[in-house]
Amino acid sequence: MEDKINRMLEKQPQHWKTQLAVLIGIIALLGWSGSAIEFRGISARGPAMALGILNGLIHPDTEILFSLTVDGVPYLILETLAIAFLGTIIGTIIAAPLAFLTARNVTPKPVHYTMLVVVMLIRTFPSFIYGLMFIRITGPGAFAGVLTMSLSSVGMLTKRNAEVVEDIDRGVLESLGAAGCTGFQKIRYGILPQLYSNFVSNMIYRFDINMKNASVLGLVGAGGIGAPLIFNMNSYRWNAVGSLLIGLVVMVLLFEYISTRIRIKLARGF
Amino acid sequence: MKNAYDVLFPPQTVTLANGHSVTKRASRMPVIFATVLILIFLSLRLTQFNVSILVKRGNQFFVVLAQIFQPDFSYAKYVWVPLFNTIQMSIVGAFAGGVLALPFSVVCSSNINTNKMVINICRLLLSILRTLPTLVLALIATLIFNLGTFAGTVAIAIFNFSMVSKMMYEHIETLDMGAYEAMEALGATRIRAFISAMMPQVMPVYLSTCLYSVETTVRSASVLGYVGAGGIGLVLGERLSLREYYHVGTIIFMLLGAVFVIETVSRYCRKKLS
Numbered sequence: 108m109e110d111k112i113n114r115m116l117e118k119q120p121q122h123w124k125t126q127l128a129v130l131i132g133i134i135a136l137l138g139w140s141g142s143a144i145e146f147r148g149i150s151a152r153g154p155a156m157a158l159g160i161l162n163g164l165i166h167p168d169t170e171i172l173f174s175l176t177v178d179g180v181p182y183l184i185l186e187t188l189a190i191a192f193l194g195t196i197i198g199t200i201i202a203a204p205l206a207f208l209t210a211r212n213v214t215p216k217p218v219h220y221t222m223l224v225v226v227m228l229i230r231t232f233p234s235f236i237y238g239l240m241f242i243r244i245t246g247p248g249a250f251a252g253v254l255t256m257s258l259s260s261v262g263m264l265t266k267r268n269a270e271v272v273e274d275i276d277r278g279v280l281e282s283l284g285a286a287g288c289t290g291f292q293k294i295r296y297g298i299l300p301q302l303y304s305n306f307v308s309n310m311i312y313r314f315d316i317n318m319k320n321a322s323v324l325g326l327v328g329a330g331g332i333g334a335p336l337i338f339n340m341n342s343y344r345w346n347a348v349g350s351l352l353i354g355l356v357v358m359v360l361l362f363e364y365i366s367t368r369i370r371i372k373l374a375r376g377f
Numbered sequence: 378m379k380n381a382y383d384v385l386f387p388p389q390t391v392t393l394a395n396g397h398s399v400t401k402r403a404s405r406m407p408v409i410f411a412t413v414l415i416l417i418f419l420s421l422r423l424t425q426f427n428v429s430i431l432v433k434r435g436n437q438f439f440v441v442l443a444q445i446f447q448p449d450f451s452y453a454k455y456v457w458v459p460l461f462n463t464i465q466m467s468i469v470g471a472f473a474g475g476v477l478a479l480p481f482s483v484v485c486s487s488n489i490n491t492n493k494m495v496i497n498i499c500r501l502l503l504s505i506l507r508t509l510p511t512l513v514l515a516l517i518a519t520l521i522f523n524l525g526t527f528a529g530t531v532a533i534a535i536f537n538f539s540m541v542s543k544m545m546y547e548h549i550e551t552l553d554m555g556a557y558e559a560m561e562a563l564g565a566t567r568i569r570a571f572i573s574a575m576m577p578q579v580m581p582v583y584l585s586t587c588l589y590s591v592e593t594t595v596r597s598a599s600v601l602g603y604v605g606a607g608g609i610g611l612v613l614g615e616r617l618s619l620r621e622y623y624h625v626g627t628i629i630f631m632l633l634g635a636v637f638v639i640e641t642v643s644r645y646c647r648k649k650l651s
Contacts, residue, residue, distance in 0.1 A: 137472060140465035146527045153521040160517060189420035196417060231633045233600045233610075236625070239617055240441045244434045249424035254431075323510045326603065330424070333510075340516055352509070359508040 156343075163345030164352065172350040178335070180354035187331040188358070190249055190324070191317035194256020198317075199310045202261050206268030213272060222265075229262035234320055238327040249330030256317045256324075264313055271305040304373045311366045311373075318362060322355055382408075441622055448626035456612060456631050463608035464635060466526055466601075467594040470533025475587040478538050479579075482545035488554060489571060500546075506539035511597055515606040529606035533598055537590045544586050545579070552578050581650045588643045588650075595639055599632055 172180050207213050209222040234255055241254040280297045288296070325333025332355055339347040386403035393399065420426075484490055485499045514535055518528035556574035561567065602610025609632060616624040 136468060140468040140472075143462050143465035144469055144526050144530050146522075156517075156520045186423060189423040192416060193420045193424060193426065196413075227637075228633070231596070231636060232629060233596075233613075235600060235603065236613075236617065236629070240438055243437045243441065245427075245430055250426055250430070253424050253426060319508070319510055323512045326512060336513065337516065340513075340520070352513075356505055356508045360504055 159343065159345040160348065163347075163349030165349070166346060167350035167353050168344075168346040169350070171347055172354065180332075180350055183332040183335060183351070184354050184358045186249055187318065187321045187333075188362075190252040190256055190321045190329075190331055191314055193253045194260055194317050194321070195310055195314045197253070197257035198260025198264055198313065199306070201257065202264035202268055203306070205261065205265040206272055209265055209269035210272035211269075212275070222269075226262050226265050229258070230266075232259075234259040235324065235327050238324050238329040242328060247328035247330075252321060252324045252329035252331055255329055256321055259320065260313050260317060263316075264309060267309045267312075268302075268306055271302055271309070275301055308370045308373045311370055315359075315363055315366055318359055322359075444622035445626035445629065447623060448630050449623040450627055452624045452627045453631065456609070456628055459602070459607075459609040459612050460628075460631055460635055462526055463598050463602075463610075464595060464639070466530045466533060466608055467591055467598045470530045470598075471537045471587060471591040471594050473530070473534040474537030474539075475541050475583075475590065477534075478541035478545060479583060481538070482542045482549060483571065485542060485546040486549040488550055488552070489567070489575075503539050503542050506535055507543060511536050512600060512604060515601045516604045519605050524605040524607075526607035529598065529601040529608055532601060532606060533594055536597075537594060541583075541586050541590055545583060548582050548586075549575070549579060585647045585650050588647055592640055592643045595636055 171178065175181060205222065205226075208218060209226060211219050214222070237258050238251060238255040241251040241258075245251045245254065275298065279301070280293055283293050283297045321331045321333075322336075323333045325331045325335070326337055328334065332351060336348065336351045336355070339351065382405065383402060388400040388402045390398055390400050481499065481503075485496055485503065487493075487496055490496055511532055515529055515532035518531040519525075522528045522531065552575060557570050560570035560574050565573070598608055598610075599613065600610045602608045602612070603614045605611070609628060613625065613628050616622075616628065
């Protein structure tokens with residue numbers, strides 16, 4: 108018995124040479140990378156800062172947290188949500204035709220590859236560059252944020268929706284055709300039901316991402332909760348920072364929970 | 378299932394040719410559609426959406442875009458160092474985050490750890506870390522540590538830690554527990570059983586998650602410099618504020634190249650792993 112086990116053990120492929128090579132490669136990569144990271148020590152006010160942030164989180168500024176004015180957390184969250192929501196809707200509307208243009212099984216090859224490059228280009232620009240470009244058009248404010256979110260949603264939504272279009276099951280169309288359906292009926296009952304739930308699911312997923320992105324767009328002056336957050340951080344008002352962060356975290360977690368529930372429902376079918 | 382909607386809009390009963398009757402629930406679409414329309418309208422009001430400005434001044438966008446698409450590659454020599462800094466920060470940050478994430482994700486998975494309290498606290502911590510935008514983390518890091526690459530690395534590490542941990546504990550919970558239970562029955566400790574029985578199942582997914590996190594990090598790390606946390610964002614922010622869009626174009630195209638190379642390499646490695 109033991110012989111048998113030992114023989115099986117010897118039969119196992121020996122990977123140690125490749126594993127060693129990979130390990131050495133990783134260590135070399137880390138060594139090279141580590142050389143660029145310069146630790147300049149904890150700044151003189153570092154510990155005080157850390158304590159200040161913690162203190163701010165524990166004792167948030169309740170006046171801002173619950174006030175219903177334009178400077179209050181509820182309004183800022185509402186504005187951030189509105190930016191993310193509109194951005195998602197506009198992005199979805201623009202991305203829908205583009206997705207069909209990108210899908211391999213719908214368009215000829217040259218169009219498909221051109222669209223892939225376009226999508227990659229849109230995705231590479233960091234969203235705050237779009238923000239700065241749109242601020243030139245609209246001036247600072249939430250409107251610039253909406254335009255930024257719309258454009259930066261288009262890239263990912265096009266890519267994911269194109270994958271959905273590529274996965275369409277053609278068998279359904281054939282059987283509808285065999286049952287005597289017209290072209291319009293085929294689209295209505297054969298194609299749309301296959302696309303609809305996945306498109307909506309992608310849209311909700313993108314809304315989650317937009318909500319997080321919209322909260323940092325304030326950095327370039329494009330509205331939302333980000334601007335007061337950074338402003339308060341730079342002036343070391345930790346209690347205000349605490350209340351804004353709490354608002355942000357609660358908003359994101361709440362909407363993530365809701366959207367996960369909706370997406371599970373969509374995946375299972377109503 | 379009887380809910381409020383079915384009471385308000387009673388389902389339709391259809392009698393088939395063979396005498397059976399089926400009920401068709403009223404469509405939810407009108408209500409969903411109306412809600413979305415109202416939300417859109419409210420959001421348009423709240424964000425002061427204005428199409429006329431867009432039409433009037435929309436060409437400004439293309440002025441900038443045209444300048445970005447005429448990159449000035451003589452500027453490239455100033456970009457290489459920060460670009461490589463960004464990549465190096467991403468690698469170290471993703472590595473540190475990934476190493477910390479493995480034990481933490483084990484603690485978070487409900488099929489290994491039976492203590493509900495610990496799981497909930499750990500998951501709450503992960504959610505909070507994951508929710509904070511990377512830029513905010515970077516800003517906090519620059520305040521605690523000084524300006525520079527180290528602060529950016531810390532921000533990347535924290536972000537990656539929360540992302541990899543979440544993906545890993547979700548994976549660990551779906552694993553086959555048979556081998557693990559068998560080893561425990563043979564008298565192995567839980568840690569020993571995990572290392573021998575679960576690690577071979579966890580490792581490939583873990584490595585590919587880590588590679589994936591490097592991939593996404595390079596993209597998101599490019600903005601960290603904007604708050605002074607080192608890397609290519611520093612140059613990018615400077616050029617943007619000087620409105621030298623030719624140079625911005627150079628930086629973006631180099632970043633695009635770097636992202637493309639890293640994605641290709643990492644995709645190749647992930648294919649090998651699986």
